[in-house]
Amino acid sequence: MSEKIKAEVRTEFGKGAARRIRRADKVPAVVYGHGNDPIHLTLPGHETMMALKHGGANALLDLEIDGKTQLALTKQVQIDPIKRHLEHIDFVAVKRGEKVTVEVPVHLVGDAARETLVVTETSTIQLEAEATHIPEHIKVNIEGAEAGTQIHASDLTLPSGSTLLLDPETLIVNVTQQQSAEALEAELGEAEAEAGIERDETDKDVDEVGAEETESTEAATEE
Template identity: 30%
Template sequence: MISLLQLHLRTDQGRSYVKQMRKQGRIPAIVYGREMNNQPVFVDAAEFLKQLRTTGGIGLLDAKINDDHVRIIVRDIQKHPIRHDIIHIDFLAVDAKTEVDIHVPIHLIGEAAGVKDGGVLQQAMHQLSIRALPSNIPPSIDIDITNLQAGDVITVSHIQTNGAYEINHDPTEVIASILPPKQEEEIHSGEEQEPGRPESEEGRETTP
């Protein structure tokens, strides 16, 4: 368990107050849950970013709202479209004995043998929806692709959960694959061709 995250109740939700709070290095947020009313809060930006680097934003966090202890997970992070700094956070208050649905990032580990032979790695999924007790939420789903050859495919069914969580996806969904070199060349050559009007047998463009 990581260190306690301190949240502070917000009594003013006006735009000017929120803007001033961001200038002071604080991030507005909200905490909600099945057994509690929505509570507008703020968190110190530096403290939260430290937690984010430690956990990747995934997993159970111990927090305090003023003096009340609460266990939370990060449900959503909103960022400014241009500056990309965090402008709002949604926290979900959870019961340690109640399963929750959450998206966990997928990390592909190693360099595939098929890539070394000239193939191209394609990652179709970058996060996985799982259902787990808060204490069993992994920071990421790590998949070793070292032995993946050209033409090989990794699907959801290849993930070993060891009973810690359930996966909310069809087992046949593709996570990653290695595209053979020749197929990759064909795709690129096809992308370069501009669509044209059909030609007649004499080689001239047909008229509608």
């Protein structure tokens, strides 16, 4: 679903103009596409931020420009890394019913079996979907998944009207056996040995002292 935002055509350009726009709690933006010249706009800051939060990475906005409405798909959003306010937005002009190519995030649902490690190998997937029916995310159910479970792109359930543009064999989620502390330590030791790294005696002493202190604490607790 698209959200309506009233936009103003922007006639001032450059860093100084952009700073003045942001000080007024507004956002500079550009709409590209359909063979037309880019349309430079100024959008209301708070309304635009809320629309992007509701719509996700592929937010669809109905931009009201000089009394006309333009459907626009969000393509790139620049955010200030410190103040976290919107700095600039790039849109692509689209039409209702038009197919577009988008990147949609993967969202894991549920909990895998105990003592397993869940790794998301591919965090976003490429889809073709109607501009007005872009999914906010693709759910992947891992409830009760045992070690050895692998979920590939071909296993995903896509919304009606969406087409996968990814190799079906692409690994999306991999569920493995969780390693114990001893196994991790042994693996680290092997890696260090292969790299020719030798632990200093001081390192070994610290490990031994730590182990002894732990044992002493446990014994005192039992008493």
